[in-house]
Amino acid sequence: MxxxxxxxxxxxxxxxxxxxxxxxxxxxxxxxxxxxxxxxxxxxxxxxxxxxxxxxxxxxxxxxxxxxxxxxxxxxxxxxxxxxxxxxxxxxxxxxxxxxxLTAPLTGWAETAVQVSLAPTPDDAWLAGYRYRGTPLPPVAAAVLANADEPVFAAVRCDPEPAPLAAVARGVLVDGWLCVTAVTVDERHRRRGLATAVMAALGAWARDRDGHSCLLQVAQENTPALALYARLGFTEHHRxxxxxxxxx
Missing domain, CATH: 3.40.1350 (Trna Endonuclease; Chain: A, domain 1)
Known part of the structure; x- marks a missing residue:
């Protein structure tokens, strides 16, 4: 990096x-x-x-x-x-x-067998799958989420529609940096590697576009997320x- x-x-x-x-x-x-x-x-x-x-x-x-x-x-x-x-x-x-x-180089992220779909806009299923601070999104959220240069929206579906998505995440590439937000895994599908899968898919997407590094923000008290990102090689840059x- x-x-x-x-x-x-x-x-x-x-x-x-x-x-x-x-x-x-x-x-x-x-x-x-x-x-x-x-x-x-x-x-x-x-x-x-x-x-x-x-x-x-x-x-x-x-x-x-x-x-x-x-x-x-x-x-x-x-x-x-x-x-x-x-x-x-x-x-x-x-x-x-x-x-x-947190920051990490976009190297060494092994792809998983989980199928992750990527889309340029968030559909209704994606918006329902993103739980901001554990709550449903307000109507203005879709406009905020789309307000970036070429964002990408990752999704994992484990059960047929109309069942909710199992995991979602959002990525934006800025000057070679993959900025990841909105990583959410449905409670029924946790501890199955789905967060790792969406991160791997976003990382591959960014590397294909000459991305070299990743950054994301995590609340200090979010211990499970910090453990996940440590396994992916993230370290603290600042607060x-x-x-x-x-x-x-």
Whole structure:
């Protein structure tokens, strides 16, 4: 794998794979809104410097989100953004979630016998199979999921329709990096290697397009997922957390 990029470079790359439906630069920061679906699509990405002093920048971010009926939220990667994080803290924004950003080379991922289908858009079965934080998707989710350059949607079906899919995942290739999200395995089909299968299929798809590395984000408390990705050779690159402002 090439020399790992900086925290800022990797976060900007990842942001291109999971976008808000509305985005606006604020100095070096990136404001994003996506109807409330997912933290990344509805938070300001805090990297570099805003165009104002930090207390005023926090106020401007607050107003931007409240005007859209969203709870103000900031995604704060580290290390490197401690002063901004302290400014959000001083304004009363709560610390929320700790997320690990993992990376691995796209080598050594053995293909499995599991049949994985790949599609350029998510159909109704795929959308029903993706359980964001264990819950069904809101209507806006389909637009957020499709809002990237040539995403691919992986699916595994073990039972005939209309039974739900056994596993799903999403991939986007950005500058040689496969950004994987939405890995979900139905409870009835867990511990059968299906997550490994969809990762292998996405990895092969990316290598065919000159992909060299993979990145993904995992909540710190998601022990089973961390164990899976460790077996695939992933290591921690950095972390980020959210700051939550007052409810709109």
């Amino acid at each position: 090439p020399v790992p990029p900086s925290v800022a470079a990797l976060e900007r790359l990842a942001a291109r794979s999971w976008r808000g439906l509305e985005e606006a630069p604020y100095g070096d920061w990136l404001l994003r809104a996506g109807g409330g679906f997912t933290g990344r699509a509805n938070s300001v990405l805090v990297l570099g410097d805003p165009p104002a002093d930090l207390p005023d920048a926090v106020d401007a971010v607050t107003h931007w989100y409240t005007r859209r009926g969203l709870q103000p939220r900031a995604q704060v990667p580290g290390p490197g953004n401690e002063e901004a994080d302290a400014a959000f803290d001083a304004a009363g924004w709560a610390h929320h979630d700790e997320v690990l950003v 980020y957390h959210y700051r939550l402002g007052p409810q709109a």
